[in-house]
Amino acid sequence: MTNERRVVITGCGVATPFGIGVESLWDGLISGKSGIRKIEAYDPGGFDSVLGAEVPEFKSRDYIPKNYRKSVKVMARDIELAVACAYEAVKDAALVTKCIVDRDESDGPVTICPTRFGANIGAGLICADIQELAGSLQTSGNHETLEFDFKQWGQEGMTTLTPLWLLKFLPNMLGCHVTIVHDAQAPSNTITCGEASSHLAVGEGFRTIARGAADVCICGGAESKMNPMSVMRQQVMGRIVSGHDDTPEAACKPFSHDSDGMVAGEGGGLLILEELESAKARGARIYCEVVGFGAASKITSWHAPDPSGRAVSLALKNALADAKISPEKVDLLCAMGSGICGFDDSELAGIRTAFGDRKNIPAMAIKGSVGMGGAGCGSIDLASTTMAMHHNTIPSSKNAASSQTDGLLQFAENDPVDARIDVAVSQAYSLSGAQTAAVVLRRYEA
């Protein structure tokens, strides 16, 4: 489309097992650290695996103005992660929002018009805090038969839940808290498509700015699976690795023939997408340009991934066509690489179809060190890809095996590799559903 407004990335804020902030993520990736450890949030003893990828302790109150601290009590951990990412992203972009002014961190007024500031934040199926919910439900239960007494619950039991209980778990509350704290009044969307959410949200944020409905959009996603309910859900769906409790660093092996599952995690990332002229006008540092977005869907069975990876290939093709970039020009591919065998095979098949004859595509797949945090993991990939381009360095992909991709992907396996990256693609798919998405980034030259 001619005359389309161009969109650039000017800030990244992340929460990962390496810490809060994009520097800790990049440092963790290039130094080859692993964020996978025994879960501390609860006793994981009764589960198939004790491993998780937890974000080190942080307090969401440190990322909001003082006058908003009372709202922390209605934030599920997913929301707290989003709030931390938002602050980090805004600071990284050197934007002055209401949050920054309210925290007395700026001498001047806000630098973005609230009605031109949008949000698109991917979210997961936020699990109720099982400790809190169980405390209420058990008041109406028969402890011998485990039966639940609805009459008792309706009369009295439910009053043990705090009145605002529901508001902690609505997926759009990530976006709502972030838009309130930073005063973002332009279109605000919440994409809930599992592991594809962040890519879809960033793609939609890109389109929202391009079509003129906003000048700046904070987008990405966040989710925490580090609670008993979420991990059990993944376990009964057969996705969690087991047998590696004593070797956490080797547990998740993207694209390896002997991989047997993912490590559940948590985290998120929010990117500041900004219309090019608006970014230039305020003298912003520009990491890169968003030049392509593609999405697709296909599912062949509710029990197993599509062996042809058709939706992955369609999303990649759509995104590259949108960017008007041929597959030969891609300098870095960030793959999802869940570590779940059939899914990795499906993803590889899709990549192979989209990239035609290409061999040894420089690639990264970082789930081996950061785990799988659901709706937030894609934006961690996107932030990592952005940093790789910014630093002209491909970080190592822990436990990912180039040799087992049939010559298709070339990971940096031990040490990071220096490489000029002009074009990078990151792609993701939903483990439960049909959705796939890909985002193309290009080096920005002033």
Add this chain to the structure above:
Amino acid sequence: MSNRPLSKRRTVITGIGWVTPLGHEIETVWKRLLAGESGVRKTTHFDASTFPSQFSSQVKDFDFAALLGDELAKRHETASLNSKFALVAAKNAWQCAEMDGALALDKTRVGVYLGGGEGPLDFESVAAAAIGGWDSNDGGSLNSVKWAEVARERLTHMMELEQDPNLAASHVAVLLGAEGPSFNTLTACAASTQAIGEATSIIRRGDADVMISGGAHSMIHPLGVTGFNRLTALSTRNDSVESASRPFDRTRDGFVLGEGAAIVILEEYEHAKARGAKILAEVAGYGSTADAFRITDIHDQGRGAVAAMRLAIEDAGLQPTDIEYINAHGTSTEENDKIETLAIRSLFGGTKSAPPVSSIKSMMGHLIAAAGATELITCVLALRDGILPPTMNYQTPDPNCDLDYIPNEPRKAAIKTALSNSFGFGGQNDTLVIRKIKG
């Protein structure tokens, strides 16, 4: 600022389908809405007999296999209730659009954008694990090891899979073979309006030629009702359930929880014309804003609502005076109805100059994520037949709500444009404007 790209691709509606508390067919439900019938009854999905709200607007007589056909129903038999609603609505909308066999559709250019809710959780299993995992020593706490023992026995793969909120969109994609862009948004009560607005943009910008869009949701399950009851958002008029939802009436005391699905087939105008499709309406404008105010309250001046309506009207290239009917969010809560009225008054320059407004939630209840799409379909039918559905149960005027709400009786009006509002918890505001165009 117009959302319209330079290419001027237009998005039209060529098919509609729904599964609602008032029925599963377009015409039957439309007749019932015009007759002012209520879908609200005593809740039967679970024993709500001691809950503060013992009633809801459930979908009735829903025979999935009969409605979808045995073979297809088998392929989707594991789907959760909301996905099943979506499947039937999507199949009917697709048939309404006469998509099958009309032309060789490029399925990679057909996408899905739903505002689909989460699948109902496996409540009794979750409760059993909670009860079994509870350790009553030391004031009581959850023993996660004991909890896991029960949970791993009771939770099942498919029940957990089908809870993910993108599953309804995935089922619909499978049903109709859509391989284009696929999304699910969950912006609370605004979700399906937002989905249709965003899907409209996707067609305009050229990322797809056809989008299957709308919403599906059921929160009529123990924790859904509990959550809304704890928020005191629901009507507790257990003695007069059919008239419990009374939008804009002074005696309103909360909304009535509903369930269902509504799907529209959106299509690029030239694509629709080329295959000789019957065009029901154009989605002419979309406006989306965030209040960015408070989690628990709507902005007291309706700032975001006014902006969403204004943006949608501008996007359609219209003036407020061009709008001939508003299908309100009109939930029957004290706050929403007051502030929505204020917002309409403020945008349209006073009570006298505002167009007639009605809320079908007085009959349907509130379908949460699916509400906006049922209301947009209602606007399409109002446009088609030149008749506006009433706001039922309107008896006692409220000085804060002083618009023309089309009280209790439908009204003939040959309108060409209609506006539909949806506002979600946390300050999500989405507005669509549709317009009649010649097929």
